[in-house]
Amino acid sequence: MEILQAARCLDKLGNPTRLEVFRLLVKAGKAGLAVGDLQEHLNVPASTLSHHISHLVNAGLVHQEREGRVLRCRPDFELMQSLIDFMTEECCEGLGPAQESRDAS
Amino acid sequence: MEILQAARCLDKLGNPTRLEVFRLLVKAGKAGLAVGDLQEHLNVPASTLSHHISHLVNAGLVHQEREGRVLRCRPDFELMQSLIDFMTEECCEGLGPAQESRDAS
């Protein structure tokens, strides 16, 4: 994953409401949740929620599919894993006990 | 880690300049980098850079220590690991092959 895409995803997940939305979707598993289900969990008006979901969709973190009257939202697990991999590899090296900045003699 | 703290960290890392700052610090290892070192890598004015660094410091992702005339910045590896753990546990379950949403019969 490129750094700009990572920053974009992190930015979207950096809003408490959106992070909670994403978390609820993940907890719901592959079946995901309808927008209305999310609304019941999150004390926000429909228009505000819709706005936040569209951010997540734009970033590719969530996909939507219409099922009759309801819109089902599913998280993109692969993208999330890519993001976590990026953070681990690019932003968290140096944690291991053997890691030291080699002295530049 | 609580969800609000996670959101705050993600929000701070969600800016491309700040993400790059943090990444550079991680790559530099435990020794970290001085603000001036960062400035040479990142094409931004000092005041803008300082502003971004203070966001990272406020979130606890970076610590600063004065060394003579320069301010040395070090990433908080533990906090970053906590954030990655949060994302993995709270926002990425469901990836394993055996994971399915159990039918609520």
Next chain:
DNA sequence: TAAATATTTCGATGGTTCTAGAAATATAGT
């Protein structure tokens, strides 16, 4: 076609963030 349900789009408002130049502060060396 009308009514009900689910969700989005529109529009306005207030707040926050980004950016960057100028001035201020801190430290070290002369």
Next chain:
DNA sequence: ACTATATTTCTAGAACCATCGAAATATTTA
């Protein structure tokens, strides 16, 4: 004390984001 270096704080404007009510759109059922 003065100068140079390193970095922050101040200030202001532009851009962006969150919020939410109202109106619009999509779908199902009567």
